[in-house]
């Protein structure tokens with residue numbers, strides 16, 4: 546097969562050898578994964594900004610309220626829910642936190658203390674981001690930040706790398722797979738270490754940047770391999 550043995554390329558293997566419909570499917574898959582990753586990164590970036598913002602307006606439906614009226618409802622009375630609601634509607638300030646702190650210590654700390662159930666809920670700094678985060682109905686809100694960082698983002702790279710990048714006819718593909726793995730591990734690691742804390746500002750933004758750059762490089766290599774010189778190879 547002489548046409549696969551071009552300069553700098555390993556022989557035999559290339560996504561280009563697939564039929565046009567297979568290449569189209571691969572292209573759509575790479576773009577769909579990019580759209581999912583992009584949406585997830587935008588969602589996570591929005592959460593980071595909400596956690597840091599000095600005085601954002603309280604959201605119409607706060608994630609904390611949604612949780613208190615949903616999965617965590619058995620742990621609070623109606624009166625205690627009202628304490629949270631009043632605090633959030635007044636902007637979730639440190640000054641108004643005292644009554645919430647009492648409820649949290651009594652009703653939540655037993656499970657959500659350090660080393661316990663995620664998210665850690667023992668201080669104002671830990672409650673505030675949840676209070677100010679909007680409870681969206683989007684797929685990303687359903688997945689939550691933990692599932693995105695630890696499951697969904699790694700999965701996007703795993704699928705793209707093992708299904709497509711691995712078979713691309715570019716000699717640097719193993720290095721790029723390593724770089725993707727490093728970006729995914731960095732992102733999961735920095736998230737895991739922060740565990741719901743806003744933490745050091747550079748870490749989450751670096752992680753988002755690395756994930757985006759790694760995927761763009763991956764998509765570029767795969768798409769180039771799929772479509773570059775396809776008319777020439779038909780000869």
Ligand code: HEC
Pocket residue numbers: 609612613616617620621648649652653654655656657662663664666675689
């Ligand atoms: C008996 C143990 C227990 C107590 C007490 C408890 N939780 Fe939870 N909490 C859990 C478990 C287990 C989960 C994970 C459940 C899940 O994700 O479905 C969780 C999940 C959560 C989440 C994340 C859910 C999400 O979808 O984002 C929040 C926020 C939360 N709890 C807040 C609270 C608050 C506030 C209190 C106190 C009013 C509280 N919890 C009391 C066990 C507890």
